[in-house]
Structures are given as structure tokens and as C-alpha cells.
Amino acid sequence: MFGEPLVLVERLKGYYVGGFGVVHGVDDVSLTLHEGEGVGLVGESGCGKSTLAQLITGVTGPVLHYQAGTVIVDGYNVYAIPEETLRTEVLCKRLAYIPQAAMDSLNPVKRIRDLLRDVVKERTGRRPTTQEILRTAGEHFESLGLQRSVLHLYPHELSGGMKQRVVVAISTLWNPKILVVDEPTSALDVSSQKLLVRSLLLLRQRGTVKSMLFITHDIPVARQICETLAVMYCGQLVEVGPVEEVLEAPRHPYTQGLLASIASYEPQERRRSRLESIPGRPPDMRNPPPGCRFHPRCSLAQPRCAQHEPPEITLAGKRMVRCWRFGGG
Numbered sequence: 001m002f003g004e005p006l007v008l009v010e011r012l013k014g015y016y017v018g019g020f021g022v023v024h025g026v027d028d029v030s031l032t033l034h035e036g037e038g039v040g041l042v043g044e045s046g047c048g049k050s051t052l053a054q055l056i057t058g059v060t061g062p063v064l065h066y067q068a069g070t071v072i073v074d075g076y077n078v079y080a081i082p083e084e085t086l087r088t089e090v091l092c093k094r095l096a097y098i099p100q101a102a103m104d105s106l107n108p109v110k111r112i113r114d115l116l117r118d119v120v121k122e123r124t125g126r127r128p129t130t131q132e133i134l135r136t137a138g139e140h141f142e143s144l145g146l147q148r149s150v151l152h153l154y155p156h157e158l159s160g161g162m163k164q165r166v167v168v169a170i171s172t173l174w175n176p177k178i179l180v181v182d183e184p185t186s187a188l189d190v191s192s193q194k195l196l197v198r199s200l201l202l203l204r205q206r207g208t209v210k211s212m213l214f215i216t217h218d219i220p221v222a223r224q225i226c227e228t229l230a231v232m233y234c235g236q237l238v239e240v241g242p243v244e245e246v247l248e249a250p251r252h253p254y255t256q257g258l259l260a261s262i263a264s265y266e267p268q269e270r271r272r273s274r275l276e277s278i279p280g281r282p283p284d285m286r287n288p289p290p291g292c293r294f295h296p297r298c299s300l301a302q303p304r305c306a307q308h309e310p311p312e313i314t315l316a317g318k319r320m321v322r323c324w325r326f327g328g329g
């Protein structure tokens, strides 16, 4: 159903280092984004979602470091190519990355049209005229349901929802094949959220963006936008699969706990008895538990879960689960 892989992440590891010690924010993650595929990445706060997004862009330092593994973006091995190629071929043409809280980082003293001129200059090396910007960006903005007049405004004149949609429009102006977007809806009210979701869906439906990594805390929103759901826990993916199947029949005890904490995904018969959050606390990422990282919080843990790290186990139907209960020797 999907096309070729546009982003191929294999056994990726990356860590932060500083006065706080070493945090292995991403620790052995493999994930593929195919053409035509939207992948929703969910998991508790601090599990490494943003770290994974940043490592996919190949831009690291001074606190975040690449450690091992590969990231191939539309044929470019981002940790093996020169920085200049990464910038010009990957980041300026193929992959757009909207970091968490990007809307707060819009330069407040520039009108949107002038911010766009900077973006185009960065990408092409040539500063376009205001007329050019108004023509090309105007069309793109309109296609995403934003009025052209927004181009003349300063960021502080926009609402939060509008700012976020402007960030999405700016980032996708050059039709990047891949969009990595980190928590774009979390600070928004429900109606702004809907408009943003609509813009993201439009980008996908029109094929402006061919594949998307969508990071969120909001599983229902991920379900609206994405075909695939990836669940992260303590620096690792614990479950990946078609979104409806994962929601219908989660395999990993962590996914089960995560969904059980959201009433609408709890199967009817269990809804009354279990509406609690996952027991225990998220682990200290500086010193993750041995074996399966989830075992101290897992009601199904067996002795080997505390000793040996489970491998990624492939199940039928394009599903992956990292849990000893599903095999692995």
C-alpha cells in the first residue's frame, strides 16, 4: 500500500551529555517512513520523541550527540555525508523539520513575508523580491486555508493556532517530501487544533508532503493524520503497527497501559475497572532499568524480563513489538 522508504532509521542511538551526566535519549531505534505513509510517534513525556526527531535531521551538537546506527533520508545517509550536502540536499530540499514549540521561535521583529525571504535565501542562496514572495507564498498559504494578508503581519499579531499554521506553511513552501513535525497541536485550543490538523491532512492528500513523522501526546489526533503508530518508551520503540490495529489490539503492556489511560480506547468491558494510569514512574533515562526497560512497571513481567533486553519482534501484519511474551528465543 505504501511506496518506497523515504526515511530509513536503523539501530539509531544518540545521547545528551552535560553536567547532568549522560542521557541516552534514543537507544536502538529502527523505523521506516514510506512514501505515502504518516507515522504517529507517541509516548510519555521524556521518552525520547523529540530526540529521535532531531537525530533524523542529522543536526546534532552541542549537547545532543549521534552515537550509532544509520539514518537514510531519500537516499542520503545523513551521518555519512558532508555537512554542506546535508544542508543543501537534505534539509533544504527533502526534509522539513518543525521542532517542538517552533511557533514561539518566529523572529518577532520581522513580518511573515520577510521571514519567508530569509528562508528562501537560505535554501536557494538568492534573496527573492517581496513581489516574488507574495506571489509564490501567497498561493501556498491560500492552499492551506490561510489568507494572503497574513504575509504582511508580524508574529505577535497572530493567534497561537495561526502562528502554528504559518510555521507549517513556511516549512512546506518548497514541497519537501518528508515532514517531521513535533507536537504541533499541543498548545492549541480545540478549534485551532482542528484547523492545523486540516492543514496537515491537506499537505498529505495533495502529495505536497509524501511522508510525515507526526509527534504527539494526542493519540486521537495521531489516528486522524497517520496510518502507522509508533510507541516509544525510555528511548526505544516498543510497538509499531497500523494505527487501527495497534489501537484495537495493543500487544505491548506499555501500549496497553497508555491506551487504558485514555477512556475512549479502553475496550468497553474493562472501561469501568481500569481507568488508571500506568503504575510506577517513568525511568531515569540516565540509568535505565536492565533487561526490558518497562519491566519494573509491568504486571506481566517474567524473571527474564529483568535480565535480558527483549529484541524487536516482527509479528504478522507489519507489526513490531519489543516484548519477550511474543518470542525472541
Ligand SMILES: Nc1ncnc2c1ncn2[C@@H]1O[C@H](COP(=O)(O)OP(=O)(O)OP(=O)(O)O)[C@@H](O)[C@H]1O
Pocket (backbone or CB within 6 Å): 016, 017, 018, 023, 024, 025, 043, 044, 045, 046, 047, 048, 049, 050, 051, 052, 063, 100, 285
Ligand atoms: N537538551 C537536553 N539536555 C539534556 N537532556 C535532555 C535534553 N533534551 C532532552 N533531554 C532528556 O532526554 C530524554 C528524552 O527527551 P525528549 O525531549 O526527547 O523527550 P520527549 O519524548 O520529546 O518529551 P516531551 O513529550 O515532553 O516533549 C529525557 O530524559 C530528557 O530529560
Ligand SMILES: [Mg+2]
Pocket (backbone or CB within 6 Å): 049, 050, 051, 100, 182, 183
Ligand atoms: Mg518532545
